[in-house]
Amino acid sequence: MTFLKHVWGRMTAGDAQFKDCICVGDQAIEWDWNTDGTTHSRPGFKPEALSKWLDEHPSVDTVVLTTGVDDKLQVAFDPIAFAAQRHKNVTIHVLNTVPAVAKYNELLMTTNAEHLLGFFHSTC
Helix, strand or coil: CCCEEEECCEEEECCEEECEEEEECCEEEECCHHHHCCCCCCCCECHHHHHHHHHHCCCCCEEEEECCCCCCCCECCCHHHHHHHCCCCCEEEEECHHHHHHHHHHHHHHCCHHHEEEEEECCC
């Protein structure tokens, strides 16, 4: 069974639909960029947004960050350096939305759900 699906402008996680979403395991909520200061370009997705979620979910060891369908969502930090410095045991995948959805679904089937976190942007 596929948990996460994408079409332009919509993420479907289980039975729920969102424009953008944050997933922890097999649970999802709407990703409101206003709450964490995310913008498409500078600064883009900020390390503080990721740290907040990792601090709240200490069992997470794998993160999937999307850059959007057209790679317009920038990541305002080097994820590898961030993981090495701040959250040493976390693997971060930064991918275009389409392969990111496939990666998340694959990881969800092969990993304990509580170890997985994803940020998904449905458009550009």
